[in-house]
Amino acid sequence: MFEMTDIESIFNMAAVNVKVNDIDKKAIITNPAINEFEERYIHTLDVIGQGDKVTYESEHYLVIAESVTKRHGKFKTLMRHCNHVFEIPGEVTEVLVRDENGKVVLDDYGMPEYDYIQGEPTLVPSIIDNKNFSIDGKQLRVPVNEIIIVVQDNEKNQKGFVVNKEFDLMGKRWKVLNQDYTKVGLIILTCERIASKA
Template sequence: MFDMDVQFLFESMGQVVLVNDKEQKAIITNPQMSANEERYLHTMDCVTLGHIVTLDNEKFLVVSETVTKRHSKYKSKIRHCNYTIEFAGEVIEDFMRDADGNIVYDRLGDPITITIVGDPIFIPAIVENKTFSIAGSQLLVAENQIIVIAQDNKVNRGKFTVNNTLSLMDNNWKVRNQDRTKKGLLILTCERV
C-alpha cells in the first residue's frame, strides 16, 4: 500500500529530469543552505554516484552513493556543475573525395589531403580550489592546485589522463592525479602550469 502511495506522489508531484540524458520522474528537495548549489533527488529508479542530472537546463553531478531504497524510493544528493570543460574535437587527416567517394588528385597526381575537425567535447564538472568533501572525506589542495570532479566514463578518463593539460579559468592546468576510488566519479588534482 505504501509503495502505491509513493508512486502516486511521484506521478502527481514529480517533475521530469534527465538522468544521463534519459527522462525520469523525480521529486527535488532542498538540503540546508550551503555555499554550493545542492539538491536532494528522490526517484523510483536508482540513480548512482557520478550520474549527470539535467534540472532546469543546468547540469548536476550525483555526489552521494545510493544503493538501497529509503521509504520505497531512492534518495541522492546532487551538486551543480559549476564549470563545463571544453576539449577540441578529434582531428582526422583524410583525402578529399568526390561525390562518388573517389579520391581527388591535384594537377601533379598527388591525393589532396584535408583536415577534418570533429565537434568539440563538453564535460560538465565541479571545480574547487581549496577543498572538496564527499561523505565526510575531505580533499585538501595546495594554493596553485584545483580539484576537478567529473563523471567517470571512458571519454572523460581519456581526456583527463595524467599529464594532460586543460584550459580553465583563464589558466592552463596539468592533471597530476586521477582518483577513481569513488565508483562513478573521476576526481582529479590539477596544477597550474
Template sequence: MFNLFDFQDEDLSFLINETGQSVTVNGISDKVLITNKSIGEFEERYIHSPELINRGSLIEWNANKYLVTSEALEKRGGKYKVIMRNCNGEIEVKNYESVLIGYGSQTGKPIYEDRYVDSTYVNGIVDKKTIGGTSDQAINVLENEFILRIQDNDYNREKFVLNFEFLLYGEKYKIINVNYYLRGILEINIEFVSSE
C-alpha cells in the first residue's frame, strides 16, 4: 500500500538540508526539522530527525535550551519524532574541592577544608508540584514543592542526591526525592529552603 507520508531516505535528507534548523544535540551540531506543537502552557516543539534523539537529550536552538521529554523507539514515516520542551530553570551547582589544611595536634589525622572552585550550570524544567485531594479547591498545591526534570548523566546523578542544596532563581532549594524511572531524565522533587 502506498503511504504519502512515508519518506524515502533521500527525500527526507533533501527536506532537512533545504528547510531544516541547525541545532546542537548534547553539544554536537545537527540539522533537524522543527515543527510546532499545539499551543499550550509550555513552549514545546516536535523534532523530526533521521537519527534517533533520546529522551533527556539537551537541545540548543535559537539561543534557547530544550530538554527532550518523549521517547521514540522506532521510525515513523522514515524519521524519528520526539517532543522537546523549553528549559525554564538554570540550576547553579557550586563545586568544591577538599584541601588539606593541616593535621590534628592530638590525633595526627589530616584535616580538610572544602574550598569553592567554580559553579556548573544545569538546565532543566521546573514545574509546581500539584496533588489531588478533597478540598474546596480544584487542585491542591503544595506550597513550597516543585518537580525538577534534568538530563540523566553521570555528573547529575553524582550531584543531585537526597538533601543536596542548590541555587535556582536566586533561591536555595533542597532535594527531597529522586526518581529514576524515566530513561534519560532525572525527575527530582525539591522544596524551597531560603532566599539567598
C-alpha cells in the first residue's frame, strides 16, 4: 500500500508549476475528451475550489466543478479556459491640487481645486458564451441577443458587474441583467445586447 510520502513523490515527479489565485502551486494537468471548449483536469495535493483562477502556460482558467474529497490521494477537478479578459477601470481618487510650495490651489471662488486620478485597472479573466453554458451537465440556454459571462466570485467582481452595469464587448453594447450565485465560487452573469450610446 502506498504511503502519503510515496504519493507526494510520484505526484511531484509528474507535476508542473501553475498559479492558483496568483499563488504558486504544483499540479498535474490532464486532458478530458475533446469538445468545443478548452477544458483540462487539474490534480492537486491541496484542495482546489470551484471558482479558483488557475494560470497554466500563461493562460487563465476557471475551476468550474467542485472538488471536496480526495481521489487516490489527490484532489481532481475540471477547469475551463477563459476566452476573454475584462478590464475594469480602477477607482478614481480625488486629490487636492497643490502649487510648487505645497500650498492648496484655490479656484476663483476660494474653493480648493481637485485632480481626479484613475487607479490601475483590474483584469478579470472570464468565460463568455452566446449559446449555452453548462456546469455539472446542467445547461443554461441563452436567448438571441444575450450572453452568459462567468467570472470568479470576489468582491471586485461583485461590484464591477452589478445589475444594469453597461459595457462594450465584441463591438457591441451589453447590460448585466442578472447575477447568479448558485455555483459557489462563481458569478454567472446574464447580459443582453442593447443599443450603443450615440
